[in-house]
Amino acid sequence: MNWRTQLRRTLQLQLVDRRISALTLERRQLMTDERTQALQRAIRTDQQQLEQTVAEWERLLRHQRVLELEHKGKLQERDRSVQRLYGGSMHNARDLDGLQKNIAGTEARIGELETEILETMERRDVLSEQRSKLEDSLARNRAALDQRSKEVQRRLGEVDGQLPSLQVDREERARQVDVTVLREYERMRGGLDGVVVAKVSESSCGLCGVELSAMVLNTLRHGEDLVRCEHCGRLLLDEP
Numbered sequence: 001m002n003w004r005t006q007l008r009r010t011l012q013l014q015l016v017d018r019r020i021s022a023l024t025l026e027r028r029q030l031m032t033d034e035r036t037q038a039l040q041r042a043i044r045t046d047q048q049q050l051e052q053t054v055a056e057w058e059r060l061l062r063h064q065r066v067l068e069l070e071h072k073g074k075l076q077e078r079d080r081s082v083q084r085l086y087g088g089s090m091h092n093a094r095d096l097d098g099l100q101k102n103i104a105g106t107e108a109r110i111g112e113l114e115t116e117i118l119e120t121m122e123r124r125d126v127l128s129e130q131r132s133k134l135e136d137s138l139a140r141n142r143a144a145l146d147q148r149s150k151e152v153q154r155r156l157g158e159v160d161g162q163l164p165s166l167q168v169d170r171e172e173r174a175r176q177v178d179v180t181v182l183r184e185y186e187r188m189r190g191g192l193d194g195v196v197v198a199k200v201s202e203s204s205c206g207l208c209g210v211e212l213s214a215m216v217l218n219t220l221r222h223g224e225d226l227v228r229c230e231h232c233g234r235l236l237l238d239e240p
């Protein structure tokens with residue numbers, strides 16, 4: 001048997017197998033694409049924050065309506081009291097004094113309510129700003145996810161288009177390799193990262209770089225047997 005020819009064919013098979021392995025790995029990565037997952041997580045976070053922001057904004061609006069209602073009531077109460085005070089119907093000094101205190105208390109509450117209404121409006125403004133930022137972020141992330149999904153689908157299409165013909169090519173090449181060599185190749189390739197055949201390069205193993213012994217080089221030259229690298233165990237192909 002011409003080992004050199006066999007190893008050359010095995011090397012061709014190895015090239016196709018490595019291409020298949022790379023594409024299969026890429027396919028698996030595309031199916032669980034990290035970028036897609038990161039964007040999906042970002043979108044979920046945006047949505048949750050947006051919901052919370054909107055809910056808080058609405059809660060504050062309801063609170064503001066309650067304050068405004070009380071404010072309106074207090075204004076009317078004050079106006080009524082002022083009318084009574086200057087209406088000329090009250091003559092008792094103690095009653096007048098009581099009424100004046102009452103008016104002062106109502107006005108203090110009106111002041112408090114106005115401050116609280118203003119603060120509530122300011123907090124709603126801040127939330128509105130947050131909301132529009134979150135909406136922008138959500139729109140950006142959704143667009144990016146859409147774009148990424150298209151890229152993944154396009155690439156998956158390419159990979160799926162290439163794999164079947166590579167498989168056919170692989171089977172054809174495997175048929176051309178001697179059974180003994182093929183069996184050895186299949187047995188070894190799992191543990192050697194798919195690289196079983198190594199070319200000899202300047203008296204060294206082309207893969208691991210170890211310098212080959214005179215005995216190994218001699219056996220290779222005569223081409224009488226399969227020869228392995230003494231260091232990494234790969235099958236050596238000596239191209240004259």
Ligand SMILES: [Zn+2]
Pocket residue numbers: 198205206207208209210229230231232233234
């Ligand atoms: Zn080696």
